[in-house]
Amino acid sequence: xxxxxxxxxxxxxxxxxxxxxxxxxxxxxxxxxxxxxxxxxxxxxxxxxxxxxxxxxxxxxxxxxxxxxxxxxxxxxxxxxxxxxxxxxxxxxxxxxxxxxxxxxxxxxxxxxxxxxxxxxxxxxxxxxxxxxxxxxxxxxxxxxxxxxxxxxxxxxxxxxxxxxxxxxxxxxxxxxxxxxxxxxxxxxxxxxxxxxxxxxxxxxxxxxxxxxxxxxxxxxxxxxxxxxxxxxxxxxxxxxxxxxxxxxxxxxxxxxxxxxxxxxxxxxxxxxxxxxxxxxx
Numbered sequence: 001x002x003x004x005x006x007x008x009x010x011x012x013x014x015x016x017x018x019x020x021x022x023x024x025x026x027x028x029x030x031x032x033x034x035x036x037x038x039x040x041x042x043x044x045x046x047x048x049x050x051x052x053x054x055x056x057x058x059x060x061x062x063x064x065x066x067x068x069x070x071x072x073x074x075x076x077x078x079x080x081x082x083x084x085x086x087x088x089x090x091x092x093x094x095x096x097x098x099x100x101x102x103x104x105x106x107x108x109x110x111x112x113x114x115x116x117x118x119x120x121x122x123x124x125x126x127x128x129x130x131x132x133x134x135x136x137x138x139x140x141x142x143x144x145x146x147x148x149x150x151x152x153x154x155x156x157x158x159x160x161x162x163x164x165x166x167x168x169x170x171x172x173x174x175x176x177x178x179x180x181x182x183x184x185x186x187x188x189x190x191x192x193x194x195x196x197x198x199x200x201x202x203x204x205x206x207x208x209x210x211x212x213x214x215x216x217x218x219x220x221x222x223x224x225x226x227x228x229x230x231x232x233x234x235x236x237x238x239x240x241x242x243x244x245x246x247x248x249x250x251x252x253x254x255x256x257x258x259x260x261x262x263x264x265x266x267x268x269x270x271x272x273x274x275x276x277x278x279x280x281x282x
Contacts, residue, residue: 003215005256008097008249009112010083012121017084019043019124025080025132028115029088029096031242039125041085043059045074047131049092049242053099053234064139069105071139075132078105085111089210090204095245098262102147104140107164110249114210146233146252147260150219150269154276157245162233164197168267172239173199174272175280178271179239181182187239188271190280194237198225207248217251228257237263237270 018024019042026044028036036046047053052070055062062070076082082100086093093110100108111118119125156162171177172191179187193199204221206212211222222228234251236244241264250261270276 004212004254005215005252008109008253009212011112012118012123015041015083015111015118016123021101023079023081024083025074025076025085026085026092027096028086029084029092031092031116032087032145035087035115036129037127038166039116039119039127042124042126042197043130044155045076045086045132047074047096048096053096059236061099061102064103066241067099068139069135071137072135072269075130075133075135077137080135080223081107081109083109083111085113085115087115089206089246090115091229091242091246092204092228094249095242098146098245098248102142104143105137109135109196112211117209120209140238146248146261147261148237148263150263150265150273150276152261153235153237153263153265153270155193156233157277158234161229162235164194164238165222165225165227165234165244165247166193166197166199167236167243168193169201170199172267173197173281175278179267183239187266190271190278192271193267194270195277195279197237198227200227201245202238202246205247212250213252215254219255222251222255228255231257231259233259233261235261235263237266239267240264241266 005169028040028044029047033048089132156163175192196248236247239243252260
């Protein structure tokens with residue numbers, strides 16, 4: 001994995017060798033939280049992305065204080081290296097990685113491959129949730145350098161060199177679908193994409209087993225689509241911010257492009273806003 005810009009991935013072999021390492025906290029975050037109870041990596045802490053990691057009143061992150069309290073209550077301290085994985089080829093694992101980085105925790109890594117890879121390899125799982133001693137986790141102030149808000153996206157349309165990348169499916173991008181099949185209740189009022197955004201579905205960055213493609217393959221993919229052009233800023237978006245966090249991870253962490261932000265408001269915000277432009281290809 002040395003061809004990537006940063007040392008942010010670990011293999012399933014590495015995880016198997018560190019199951020009893022108390023300096024590590026393995027964390028599973030799934031789109032379907034019920035999977036955790038069916039079987040997870042021994043010692044892995046489970047977070048429900050919607051119930052645990054989202055403010056229950058407004059659609060936003062937990063505050064820094066709330067995030068720190070949650071981590072500490074589950075036995076994660078500032079000294080721990082957090083190793084993340086999950087279903088859907090690590091959608092919400094990548095989202096939680098970005099979340100940790102947003103609040104200043106740099107000791108965080110992603111397993112190169114989803115929970116399905118661990119299970120397919122016949123590695124051990126357990127159904128009981130671990131119980132770790134309460135710890136102290138102090139979250140720093142949120143880092144605006146990696147998170148885009150709607151006003152910043154709108155400003156990017158009014159001039160400048162910011163590149164937008166839509167990582168949803170081609171059908172969502174074109175406007176044929178408002179949301180993926182099965183997610184209609186989480187859709188927006190309008191379909192289409194943000195004007196000028198390149199279409200690079202997130203899944204083009206991974207191999208069949210969910211591991212990431214090589215740095216050379218990834219760089220070629222995003223360069224050919226016009227997303228990477230020198231040091232131009234990039235803003236990634238999807239529907240609710242989890243698939244675009246996966247692409248943010250690829251661009252910012254694996255390829256080392258410093259100026260990349262995830263717009264987690266994404267299409268559920270943009271597609272519902274009054275007086276913002278959209279484009280359709282249908």
